[in-house]
Amino acid sequence: MTERVLTTCVYCGCGCGCYLHVEEGRVVGTSPSRNHPISRHNLCLKGWHLHELIHHPDRLTTPLVREDGRLREATWDEALARAAAGFRECLEHHGGRGLGVLASAKCTNEENYLLQKFARTVLRTNNIDHCARL
Amino acid sequence: MAGLATAFGSGAMTNSINEIEEAELILVAGSNTTEAHPQVGRRILQAVDRGARLIVIDPRLTALAARAHVHLALRPGTDIPLLNGMMRCMLDDNLADDLFIEMRTENFHALRDMLYRLDLDQVAAATGVELQSIRRAARLYAKARKAVLCYCLGVTQHVCGTANVETYANLALLAGKLEKEHTGVDPLRGQNNVQGACDMGALPGVLPGYQSVHDLAARGKFEAAWRTPLPAEPGLSLLDMTHGGPEGPVRGMLVVGENPMLSDPDLARVEETLRSLDCLAVSDIFLTETAALADVVFPAACFAEKTGTFTSSERRVQMVRQAVAPPGECRGDGDLVMALAGRMGVPFADASPAEVMEEIALLTPLYGGIYHDRLEEGWGLQWPCPDRSHPGTPFLHKGAFTRGRGRFVPTVHVPPAEQPDGDFPFTLITGRVYHHYHTGTMTRRCAALDRECREAVLEMNGGDAAALAIRAGERVRLVSRRGSLTLRAAVTGRMGPGQVYTSFHFTEAAVNRLLGAARDPSSHCPEYKVCAVRVEKVA
Numbered sequence: 089m090t091e092r093v094l095t096t097c098v099y100c101g102c103g104c105g106c107y108l109h110v111e112e113g114r115v116v117g118t119s120p121s122r123n124h125p126i127s128r129h130n131l132c133l134k135g136w137h138l139h140e141l142i143h144h145p146d147r148l149t150t151p152l153v154r155e156d157g158r159l160r161e162a163t164w165d166e167a168l169a170r171a172a173a174g175f176r177e178c179l180e181h182h183g184g185r186g187l188g189v190l191a192s193a194k195c196t197n198e199e200n201y202l203l204q205k206f207a208r209t210v211l212r213t214n215n216i217d218h219c220a221r222l
Numbered sequence: 223m224a225g226l227a228t229a230f231g232s233g234a235m236t237n238s239i240n241e242i243e244e245a246e247l248i249l250v251a252g253s254n255t256t257e258a259h260p261q262v263g264r265r266i267l268q269a270v271d272r273g274a275r276l277i278v279i280d281p282r283l284t285a286l287a288a289r290a291h292v293h294l295a296l297r298p299g300t301d302i303p304l305l306n307g308m309m310r311c312m313l314d315d316n317l318a319d320d321l322f323i324e325m326r327t328e329n330f331h332a333l334r335d336m337l338y339r340l341d342l343d344q345v346a347a348a349t350g351v352e353l354q355s356i357r358r359a360a361r362l363y364a365k366a367r368k369a370v371l372c373y374c375l376g377v378t379q380h381v382c383g384t385a386n387v388e389t390y391a392n393l394a395l396l397a398g399k400l401e402k403e404h405t406g407v408d409p410l411r412g413q414n415n416v417q418g419a420c421d422m423g424a425l426p427g428v429l430p431g432y433q434s435v436h437d438l439a440a441r442g443k444f445e446a447a448w449r450t451p452l453p454a455e456p457g458l459s460l461l462d463m464t465h466g467g468p469e470g471p472v473r474g475m476l477v478v479g480e481n482p483m484l485s486d487p488d489l490a491r492v493e494e495t496l497r498s499l500d501c502l503a504v505s506d507i508f509l510t511e512t513a514a515l516a517d518v519v520f521p522a523a524c525f526a527e528k529t530g531t532f533t534s535s536e537r538r539v540q541m542v543r544q545a546v547a548p549p550g551e552c553r554g555d556g557d558l559v560m561a562l563a564g565r566m567g568v569p570f571a572d573a574s575p576a577e578v579m580e581e582i583a584l585l586t587p588l589y590g591g592i593y594h595d596r597l598e599e600g601w602g603l604q605w606p607c608p609d610r611s612h613p614g615t616p617f618l619h620k621g622a623f624t625r626g627r628g629r630f631v632p633t634v635h636v637p638p639a640e641q642p643d644g645d646f647p648f649t650l651i652t653g654r655v656y657h658h659y660h661t662g663t664m665t666r667r668c669a670a671l672d673r674e675c676r677e678a679v680l681e682m683n684g685g686d687a688a689a690l691a692i693r694a695g696e697r698v699r700l701v702s703r704r705g706s707l708t709l710r711a712a713v714t715g716r717m718g719p720g721q722v723y724t725s726f727h728f729t730e731a732a733v734n735r736l737l738g739a740a741r742d743p744s745s746h747c748p749e750y751k752v753c754a755v756r757v758e759k760v761a
């Protein structure tokens with residue numbers, strides 16, 4: 089059984105509507121939405137191959153922390169503790185000016201919203217930007 | 223998009239993508255649209271098939287330029303004199319929209335005085351474009367009833383990027399080509415959710431919905447909602463953060479889904495800066511060049527493993543839906559932020575993406591009526607959408623500009639920071655290709671896309687190649703004042719003499735190592751499009 093999940097292509101700002109084809113917990117194909125006002129049953133080459141990166145073997149699947157100069161696998165608990173301690177120390181020594189956040193045009197609106205709220209309320213800084221101009 | 227905000231009060235596409243199909247005239251500037259925005263390119267070609275006129279302003283003979291009725295192959299970085307020339311031609315031919323100027327704009331006299339001082343022969347000399355073509359383009363644009371002006375990074379990625387945009391806005395205001403369906407000014411955004419990241423206030427100077435951090439009332443509203451005082455000073459831009467060096471002001475960074483180690487200009491400086499940080503935490507789906515330098519790396523969920531919204535170039539907010547579970551221990555970046563906030567002793571209420579959207583709607587007038595339940599049916603909502611009964615806004619500035627009157631901002635030519643000279647005689651232009659997306663972290667891992675387009679090539683003109691005894695396919699060294707790299711030469715009629723072109727998707731030939739960090743003083747957009755280089759034969 090193939091399940092089709094309607095979503096939005098992530099490869100450019102046109103915002104085509106497309107379906108991801110899911111079989112046994114894996115995304116195996118992409119197809120355009122027939123009625124979406126932008127895609128209108130058509131995707132470009134990038135869109136047709138949208139699913140290919142999802143199950144790529146190079147995906148990171150565990151947190152990593154640096155120890156003796158090398159990155160090693162860690163638990164979320166340890167990784168979160170390391171990052172929080174690092175940021176807290178920066179905040180104590182340099183204040184909010186000493187911290188910065190790079191958000192992303194690849195993240196959702198909700199994630200970007202939370203990231204800027206985190207920068208402004210937790211790290212106490214307006215040092216937040218993303219690659220808009222690049 | 224600072225320039226458009228100055229002119230109109232808002233910096234997004236004024237039209238919807240589908241309106242382009244009905245335009246009588248399309249002016250495309252600095253955008254290789256068929257490759258970078260395929261659906262927009264498709265609409266443009268359809269309009270041309272139907273009889274629309276096409277003007278392309280681009281130094282390269284792009285696929286669209288080859289179909290254009292007028293191709294203004296300007297010298298890179300000379301948009302301002304070219305457009306000022308077009309506007310002067312419009313005044314001379316009495317083609318300005320006087321009624322529109324009188325009713326809807328301000329500061330026209332300053333622009334007119336500047337244009338009357340302009341020497342059109344100098345314009346032709348500076349831009350390398352014949353006066354006849356400039357005049358023809360001006361007439362076509364001014365006389366069309368429905369005219370759309372699209373531009374992309376070729377216009378904004380210059381030292382004078384903001385002024386460039388203001389100049390394009392002047393052109394549209396002078397001809398009265400705004401505020402109507404099928405007529406407007408449309409900046410095409412590069413990545414899928416650049417528009418959304420800007421809308422959400424992932425910018426140093428504005429809170430969500432472009433509410434300035436300086437604005438006491440706006441800040442007060444967020445302070446009340448978030449129950450904490452907020453910093454009033456605008457923050458540092460991306461380049462200030464990543465180019466600060468070991469003595470830079472920023473000592474700790476959280477980088478989410480970005481790879482400045484590939485996308486930034488002057489990469490040696492970025493590496494030095496990132497290595498010197500006391501704490502660098504990165505969240506990404508792959509171990510990118512930036513993640514490899516981090517103290518902590520979080521495995522992120524990709525778009526198919528989370529639910530939320532993206533905002534496309536035409537301001538359309540639409541759902542991205544979870545299709546599968548994240549692999550291994552991957553988590554969405556929203557979960558990461560909430561967990562990290564908790565660890566830092568400032569817990570955020572645990573909220574689903576739909577609940578986060580409610581908070582956005584409450585605090586952001588542009589998104590005031592946008593809720594997930596409304597997005598479940600149909601094809602999203604285009605902002606501004608102020609309340610739950612509002613159907614969304616296909617085109618902007620109907621009847622009035624966001625800022626009231628459209629403002630003319632006279633601009634003067636700013637030569638590119640780096641001019642070709644004896645040692646570095648070529649102008650390097652950079653851009654993207656059809657098969658890849660931004661830094662290639664995602665697309666290069668897609669087998670089919672990588673097969674179609676495996677390596678970066680240096681496009682150059684046949685005459686230049688012959689003068690250097692370079693044959694097509696041969697490896698050449700590209701040298702700038704900051705570094706060098708080798709890549710294969712492609713000899714093509716697309717390039718004008720003295721200009722070479724390559725793309726920035728490939729790690730091996732990270733062309734950004736060559737580029738300078740000169741940038742626009744007001745938008746901080748780095749000058750990616752123009753850099754002086756020389757080309758050497760590899761023995």
Ligand code: SF4
Pocket residue numbers: 097098099100101102103104130131132133134135136259260261
């Ligand atoms: S399918 Fe192509 S044109 Fe449509 S959003 Fe994806 S990358 Fe853009």
